[in-house]
Amino acid sequence: MKRLALLLVVLTVILSSTFAQVTLTFWHSMGDYAKLPLDQLVAEFNRTHPGIEVRAIYQGTYDETVTKMKSALLVGAGPDLAMVNIEHIQIFTQDNALMPLDNLLSADPELSPEDFVEQFWPAILREGIAYAIPFNISALVLYYNRDLFRQAGLDPERPPTTWAEMEEMARALTVVDTKRGRTLQHGLLWAVDHMFYQFEPLVWQNGGEIFAEDMSRCLLDSEIGIETLRRWAGWFDEGLSPRDLTVEEGMQSFMMGRVAMGAMTSGGIRYGFENLPWDLGVAVLPMNKEKATTMGGGSLAIMNHVSEEKRDAAWTFIKWMVQEKNTLMWYERTGYMPVKKSALDSLEIQLIWKRFPQLKAPIDSIPYARPRPVHENIIEIRNILFNTVERVRQGVDDPETAFLSVVPRVNELLK
Amino acid sequence: MRRRPVGYLFILPAGLLLAVFLYFPLAYSFMISFTRWDLSATRTFIGLDNYRAIIASSEFWNSVLYTFYYVLGVLPFSLAIGLGVALLLRDSNMKGVGFFRMIYFMPVVTSPIAAAMGFSWIFNTQLGYANYVIESMGGEPVNWLTNYNGIFQLLFERFGIQLPHILQGPSVALTVIILLGIWQNIGYATVVYLAGLQGIPQAFYEAARIDGASPSKILRKITLPLLSPTTFFLLIVFAILSFQVFGPVQVMTPQGGPLQTTSVIVFRLYQQAFSYYRFGYASAMAFLAFSMILLITLFQMKFVERKVYYE
Numbered sequence: 001m002k003r004l005a006l007l008l009v010v011l012t013v014i015l016s017s018t019f020a021q022v023t024l025t026f027w028h029s030m031g032d033y034a035k036l037p038l039d040q041l042v043a044e045f046n047r048t049h050p051g052i053e054v055r056a057i058y059q060g061t062y063d064e065t066v067t068k069m070k071s072a073l074l075v076g077a078g079p080d081l082a083m084v085n086i087e088h089i090q091i092f093t094q095d096n097a098l099m100p101l102d103n104l105l106s107a108d109p110e111l112s113p114e115d116f117v118e119q120f121w122p123a124i125l126r127e128g129i130a131y132a133i134p135f136n137i138s139a140l141v142l143y144y145n146r147d148l149f150r151q152a153g154l155d156p157e158r159p160p161t162t163w164a165e166m167e168e169m170a171r172a173l174t175v176v177d178t179k180r181g182r183t184l185q186h187g188l189l190w191a192v193d194h195m196f197y198q199f200e201p202l203v204w205q206n207g208g209e210i211f212a213e214d215m216s217r218c219l220l221d222s223e224i225g226i227e228t229l230r231r232w233a234g235w236f237d238e239g240l241s242p243r244d245l246t247v248e249e250g251m252q253s254f255m256m257g258r259v260a261m262g263a264m265t266s267g268g269i270r271y272g273f274e275n276l277p278w279d280l281g282v283a284v285l286p287m288n289k290e291k292a293t294t295m296g297g298g299s300l301a302i303m304n305h306v307s308e309e310k311r312d313a314a315w316t317f318i319k320w321m322v323q324e325k326n327t328l329m330w331y332e333r334t335g336y337m338p339v340k341k342s343a344l345d346s347l348e349i350q351l352i353w354k355r356f357p358q359l360k361a362p363i364d365s366i367p368y369a370r371p372r373p374v375h376e377n378i379i380e381i382r383n384i385l386f387n388t389v390e391r392v393r394q395g396v397d398d399p400e401t402a403f404l405s406v407v408p409r410v411n412e413l414l415k
Numbered sequence: 416m417r418r419r420p421v422g423y424l425f426i427l428p429a430g431l432l433l434a435v436f437l438y439f440p441l442a443y444s445f446m447i448s449f450t451r452w453d454l455s456a457t458r459t460f461i462g463l464d465n466y467r468a469i470i471a472s473s474e475f476w477n478s479v480l481y482t483f484y485y486v487l488g489v490l491p492f493s494l495a496i497g498l499g500v501a502l503l504l505r506d507s508n509m510k511g512v513g514f515f516r517m518i519y520f521m522p523v524v525t526s527p528i529a530a531a532m533g534f535s536w537i538f539n540t541q542l543g544y545a546n547y548v549i550e551s552m553g554g555e556p557v558n559w560l561t562n563y564n565g566i567f568q569l570l571f572e573r574f575g576i577q578l579p580h581i582l583q584g585p586s587v588a589l590t591v592i593i594l595l596g597i598w599q600n601i602g603y604a605t606v607v608y609l610a611g612l613q614g615i616p617q618a619f620y621e622a623a624r625i626d627g628a629s630p631s632k633i634l635r636k637i638t639l640p641l642l643s644p645t646t647f648f649l650l651i652v653f654a655i656l657s658f659q660v661f662g663p664v665q666v667m668t669p670q671g672g673p674l675q676t677t678s679v680i681v682f683r684l685y686q687q688a689f690s691y692y693r694f695g696y697a698s699a700m701a702f703l704a705f706s707m708i709l710l711i712t713l714f715q716m717k718f719v720e721r722k723v724y725y726e
Contacts, residue, residue, distance in 0.1 A: 063689075063690065066692075067454075067689050067692075070453075070454040070455070070692070071454060074454060074455075074456070091692070094455065095455040095456060182555075193670060194670045194671075244540065244558040244561050244562070245540060245541075245558075245561060246560060246561055246668075246670075247670075249539065249540055249541060249560075249561075252539075252541065252542065253541060256541070258541070377691075379690055379691055380690075380691045383686075383690070386670075387674070387675060390673075390674060391674060394563065394673070394674060396563075396674065
């Protein structure tokens with residue numbers, strides 16, 4: 001009898017350890033409309049992987065997640081894996097908080113860097129080492145109101161492809177009540193917020209650079225930088241783009257059909273498609289001397305402190321999340337781009353474009369997409385540059401001198 | 416009186432809580448104000464560098480100016496309107512007085528964040544109720560939250576006068592936030608004033624009326640002096656709280672307002688700590704702000720309290 005009991009105990013221990021669940025805590029920043037498809041992906045993974053349970057927890061915006069993760073990691077707590085904005089990776093790698101993935105990648109025949117869209121992969125490298133896997137990558141694209149294009153006698157199939165065309169169309173799309181001297185409809189919205197990312201592609205499109213390649217210097221005080229600022233400020237001086245609206249109010253205006261087009265992130269295309277009462281068009285950003293757009297978004301990273309068991313489970317999860325089928329589902333439901341090359345060539349994506357032609361523009365932008373400049377002080381630098389262009393936009397500072405006076409301060413922070 | 420050690424046992428629970436959640440963090444942040452620390456494992460001691468950098472930064476002094484605009488805007492109106500409402504609602508036998516007291520107190524118990532969201536909708540340039548009313552009366556819509564011009568400057572501009580920077584007054588955006596502050600304070604001031612009014616003996620009023628004093632004279636010679644301890648209390652509490660304003664600023668102007676004109680001290684502090692991860696610098700700012708509040712309060716105690724009439 002005693003023996004039988006012992007046997008039972010041993011059996012239970014063995015059985016429970018084979019079916020033991022690895023529970024992974026996964027922090028992410030997908031709120032709003034993107035949370036639902038993400039939760040669905042996670043639920044599907046949990047259903048198909050009985051040994052692993054991923055608990056997805058929304059932690060607020062990317063910035064808020066950074067603060068929470070930094071404080072949690074400091075006391076040895078925090079998630080097992082997390083969605084990290086590609087611009088924030090070095091904030092964590094400098095503390096050795098993220099696991100280098102090179103060993104996992106080279107040991108795994110199922111996934112290699114070559115599988116990923118080549119413009120996306122460098123975004124997650126720091127000093128040549130991969131610290132995360134691209135997951136939700138977006139690009140800045142041009143949203144436009146096809147109904148307003150028709151009303152203005154413009155062809156909604158031919159959105160602007162150059163700055164000159166964009167200015168011309170914006171003029172045609174701007175409606176002014178001459179009696180009261182008030183603009184009823186703006187042709188363009190090119191707002192720049194404290195993230196500064198809407199200004200970056202303008203400099204690149206104009207053939208310039210924002211920083212030296214080694215991030216030692218800011219180059220906005222160049223002739224090209226100044227010219228870009230003058231041209232951009234001109235869109236507000238001329239009344240094409242609304243001057244007196246906050247970025248949020250500008251977006252509202254666009255949604256209400258009072259602004260005809262604007263540069264916005266591709267991550268919201270599907271949301272826009274479903275919620276706007278008018279006909280949405282999406283196009284590649286217009287070019288000037290060059291074609292360019294800014295790439296943003298998040299990637300999936302494993303924390304450096306997790307056990308081997310959890311590491312393997314997390315790796316399984318990440319691999320599954322970027323599988324062709326799942327990355328395409330994510331793309332179709334949000335507007336974030338699929339990260340695998342194979343997905344871009346698939347038949348499936350052609351079908352998605354049939355259903356939602358608007359989703360094609362971000363994919364067409366990929367060859368010109370550039371990751372954003374990164375540096376440990378970049379958040380403050382962007383804030384300073386944002387305030388500088390904002391003063392010019394409001395007519396308080398002169399575009400000719402604004403960058404000249406602020407660049408030394410930025411260079412100080414780059415040291 | 417003999418000291419008994421058992422007394423310490425009674426204050427232990429509260430003392431522990433305060434120690435863990437207040438005194439320890441306080442000492443800790445004082446310590447890190449002398450370091451450079453980005454929440455990573457390494458922390459470098461840099462002496463007074465943070466304090467020097469803050470004092471040398473024009474952004475900091477601008478934020479001090481905007482904070483003073485806020486405090487000076489909120490204080491007098493909160494007190495005056497609060498007193499006015501209290502005088503109207505002092506008679507407990509008046510019909511519906513309980514209802515009105517509740518109405519006026521409601522903003523106080525409203526979550527400040529919810530109130531700020533509400534205000535940012537009311538003052539939304541395109542969809543807001545404020546502009547809807549203005550426009551339906553034939554006026555021009557106002558860019559409430561995007562106008563960086565000081566309100567005194569806007570006033571004097573009509574006469575072609577250019578005021579110096581420091582006298583231009585709070586920007587239109589900051590004025591909206593001041594309005595929210597006043598709105599939330601009125602109820603609290605009302606309740607405290609009502610309590611103060613109840614403490615004034617009826618005999619004074621009866622005597623005054625027999626002597627034929629006019630209502631305004633009664634107010635000036637009896638009510639106001641006898642309320643002065645209450646006013647002084649509210650003055651100190653509101654000054655300290657307004658100095659620390661942050662929530663509404665962050666909600667209504669998340670990027671620091673048009674041309675940074677709503678970036679008050681605590682907003683800058685938050686930005687340094689939680690956007691730029693400069694916890695040392697932010698802690699130093701906190702201690703500078705603390706010293707300012709302390710100085711102001713001491714000043715009020717020393718000079719304003721002389722005018723307070725204690726029975």
